[in-house]
């Protein structure tokens with residue numbers, strides 16, 4: 001999840017379309033197939049599942065940050081972004097290189113295993129699990145986790161830019177990629193492999 | 209520990225902090241007869257005073273601002289000097305090379321002025337040493353709980369990843385950092401990752417030389433050539449923030465820009481920075497460091513200068529039972 005969190009930060013900060021494209025393509029080339037497909041799904045702003053409500057996260061923050069309520073409220077007002085406020089106040093500052101200070105896993109592991117498993121927990125179990133993640137993840141990963149938890153993540157890129165990046169990363173034509181990304185699809189390793197393979201191009205008659 | 213009925217050891221004046229029994233100012237805003245200086249940043253060290261007292265290791269960087277003629281009186285960290293009726297000593301503040309806290313003792317009472325300080329590891333300067341005192345005058349530049357720094361080495365690792373990714377694309381990486389302190393910290397931290405030379409804007413040359421003269425190890429540096437961008441493709445170039453908007457930038461072909469600052473902790477600041485990347489690297493204390501340092505001084509009274517003082521004043525008063533107040537323009541005197 002670390003590389004994707006860094007990618008989102010780059011997309012968020014830079015104004016340069018070339019830099020956004022280069023960062024996305026680089027991520028997609030280096031990522032595991034399942035991660036690449038989830039990243040594409042998220043960057044295309046497909047609907048995400050909500051696992052908790054913003055109200056729940058907000059109500060857990062005071063105790064997790066060990067700060068008085070007035071200071072939490074002051075921060076939430078200043079920052080005006082719940083996911084970021086939580087990360088600013090609770091995320092680990094020991095750094096991802098510190099052994100044992102880190103629970104990160106692949107993006108797909110978070111989305112396919114860890115987050116869905118929250119449903120099997122009681123409210124207090126969910127709270128304990130999530131606040132533990134807050135303390136262990138560094139800032140950027142913690143921001144991303146919160147956005148995934150509440151199912152609200154809008155990266156600062158257009159779908160056309162995402163198509164270009166996928167096309168660059170897979171060395172396939174933009175039209176072929178755009179075709180595959182239109183309509184309903186579920187992120188998975190298999191989907192990314194289909195994006196990469198030339199089979200569908202032949203089937204679609206683009207090549208002979 | 210003494211009561212608060214006596215006259216304060218430091219008062220706020222138009223020229224900055226003044227110590228009546230010692231007849232000296234600390235970091236005065238204009239020329240005074242005697243200036244005790246915490247460090248060589250422009251908002252703390254200004255020309256025009258008759259006498260400057262500062263930490264000896266900081267003399268080189270102070271000369272950059274004051275020239276060769278100014279009367280510098282350098283003292284070792286921890287050595288006690290009599291100034292007026294007070295006993296004054298300087299202690300490491302961990303902010304930049306030669307930065308100091310000022311400890312003032314008079315009639316059995318001890319005040320400490322932090323100057324700018326940080327607690328994070330920095331290979332370019334002596335680490336901060338907490339000092340017990342009756343009144344602690346602390347900076348509060350980043351006194352909000354959202355400011356919690358990652359380790360400097362993590363941030364520099366991120367800078368290296370950004371640089372190397374840009375190098376793969378054949379473009380220049382231009383990193384903006386304050387000329388004095390931040391630049392040298394980056395160059396020193398880079399040693400853990402590379403021995404490749406880094407190109408530097410001409411305004412950085414003097415401070416880098418002063419650090420090298422003081423024996424601070426850093427990666428090799430080359431002047432950023434005035435030639436066209438081609439030969440800088442793939443290079444890392446350091447420059448002061450002021451160069452970002454000027455003609456100077458035009459010498460690069462395609463470049464990615466980054467800014468190194470504590471303010472980059474906040475997403476809104478990164479987005480408004482106008483740069484491709486914001487790297488969190490600060491030479492000031494973050495919120496946990498401020499709260500921890502204040503506790504370590506065991507000072508029953510704390511005065512806060514610079515920055516977001518209101519939040520920390522309320523936190524110290526309500527949550528820590530410390531007699532805290534703001535100090536500086538607009539606040540009442542230290543009494």
Ligand SMILES: [Zn+2]
Pocket residue numbers: 247249252303324
């Ligand atoms: Zn300073």
Ligand SMILES: [Zn+2]
Pocket residue numbers: 249251252324
């Ligand atoms: Zn300052």
